[in-house]
Amino acid sequence: MLRYVAHRLLASIPVLFLVTLISFSLMQLVPGDPAILIAGLQATPAEVERIRHQLGLDQPFHVQLFSWYAHLLRGELGTSLLLGRDVLEVILERLPVSFSIALYALFLTVLVGLLAGIVAALRQNTLIDQLVMTVALIGVSLPNFWLALMLIVLFAVQLGWLPSGGYVDFRQDLWGWLRATTLPAVSLAMLQMGLLARITRSTMLEVLRQDYIRTARAKGLPQRLVVGKHALKNVMIPVVTVLGIVLSLLLSGSVVIETIFSIPGIGSLLGSSILRRDYPVIQAGLLFVATMLLLLNLLVDLVYAWLDPRIRYGRGE
Amino acid sequence: MASEAFASPFDRSAVRRRRFTTLRRLLRHRLFLVGAFLFSIVLAAALFADLLIQVDPNRISIRNKFRPPGTEWIFGTDNFGRSQWSRVVKGAQLSLAIGFGVVVLNAVFGTMLGALAGYFRSLDNLLMRIMDAFMAFPVILLAIGITAALGPGSINAVIALAAVYTPRTARIVRASVLVVREQAYVEAARAMGASHARILLRHVLPNCMAPLIVQLTFIFAYSVLSEAVLSFLGLGAEPPTPTWGNIIAEGRLYIREAPWLTLIPGLALAMTVLGLNLLGDGLRDVLDPRLKVQQ
DSSP states (O other): OHHHHHHHHHHHHHHHHHHHHHHHHHHHHSOSOHHHHHHOTTOOHHHHHHHHHHTTTTSOHHHHHHHHHHHHHTTOOOBOTTTOSBHHHHHHHHHHHHHHHHHHHHHHHHHHHHHHHHHHHHTTTSHHHHHHHHHHHHHHHSOHHHHHHHHIIIIIIISOOSOSSOOOOTTTOHHHHHHHHHHHHHHHHHHHHHHHHHHHHHHHHHHHTSHHHHHHHHTTOOHHHIIIIIIHHHHHHHHHHHHHHHHHHHHHHHHHHHHHTTOOSHHHHHHHHHHTTOHHHHHHHHHHHHHHHHHHHHHHHHHHHHHOHHIIIIIOO | OHHHHTOOTTOHHHHHHHHHHHHHHHHHOHHHHHHHHHHHHHHHHHHTHHHHOSSOTTOOOGGGTTOOSSSSSTTOBOTTOOBHHHHHHHHHHHHHHHHHHHHHHHHHHHHHHHHHHHHOHHHHHHHHHHHHHHHHSOHHHHHHHHHHHHOSSHHHHHHHHHHHHHHHHHHHHHHHHHHHTTSHHHHHHHHTTOOHHHIIIIIIGGGGHHHHHHHHHHHHHHHHHHHHHHHHTTOSSOTTSOOHHHHHHHHGGGTTTOTHHHHHHHHHHHHHHHHHHHHHHHHHHHHOTTOOOOO
């Protein structure tokens, strides 16, 4: 196990290095002079020069690259051009907001997706199965930002049950938080629910065909135990594997969803930085999210290897 | 009968017969047919857009603003009195063109990178770590980052989405190349002195097509969806060029008084993606039954 951990840790270092390199390169992709673009048309040459200097764009390429890494190693991700504040500070301030909604969406995904998939598999080829799978397929195909708008029209404008936007801190008012985050969490979770229901169904069908299930049934165990104990454990394995993908999709969706619901999280920070060309925030935000995902995936892999000895001994990549 | 027993992969009539069975099985796949139906509606709208549109999608007519859908204006009109029907149909054209562009770039670069990594083992580690790094970023976030840097526009959206999805395609091609390269017929070709290029192009890649085709169908669906997100955020084609994403973004401002402005382009988008997902599911069931739901 220790060898596996060490191997995985070492293997993630070059990937992490490349991730930082990609984030750095984004600024180099900007056609023309980023300083002029950021400063706007009315800017005086002195202002442009100030921004150019602030971003280090007046330095040669290798100096820029070197100082990018020197800053990273000191934990400095840069300064926002608009807010004039340290980007990492702003991100960490907004992290609990995005994180709490992501967890809520993840909870909904696992609860609904898993349950729907299991029910569909147990009732294979019945009307229930077809209904669940149709809904799952539609869920996978709905654009989340459009779904969010439709939910607002229905639940906020027509019915008036839930607020159409805004955020309430869960440490101050849990009920308010729940009301504010339900529509965003549902719009974020829809895609993943469908995805998970589909994966769970196909895995469950495969597991139900295994010999140990037949043995359990032959022993005369009730269906509840066969499914709840013997089958479910094995269905959970692929569920854990797609967790990384699910998290990545949740973070992807948060830019649009947080913008629509005006939630002050990392997603809306990125959303507003794009339009105002606040490149340091975009760079740092991307780097932060990717690094977090890498670490989470690493953690998932390690837990997975710990649970399933077959992975540790070379079957996994 | 005798020829059947000896049919080799190079026997053209056998190849044709096999293709025919694939087609027949696809035509028996109910959901595939539903997907084909949905997608062909959108495809027809895109191909014959100029015949279907009577009013220029950018013609402003303030007198006619916010007309609800009805007999005169099929899909209603927007805040400038522009015909929503014209704009949605024109949007179909751009959406499919962008999706297709991403698919073509993906097919070319994904196959190339995947084949190189899978076939030449010395390149594998380097190429795959680079792919891993790209895949560490959430899809939309990286696409947003790239388009934010390159500037808005449909060409830049295609470039960004191709860059984001290519590593995923490369990984799938690599996985099948790894399997195929160990087959006896590849060894036979090598023993006969075939060059690497010939082995790859004639023996390995043709046998990796099935998962690639399935993957590209899904990439098409994701690209259409992601492009809509980018143009919703103002990073796609710039207004007044209509895209489904920017029509929804504009309609959002009038969602209370004119909900059809967001409803209709969203439905068109969902129909396209659903159609492509069904096509992909059908193709996977028929071409590559061992592949399970991924991504």
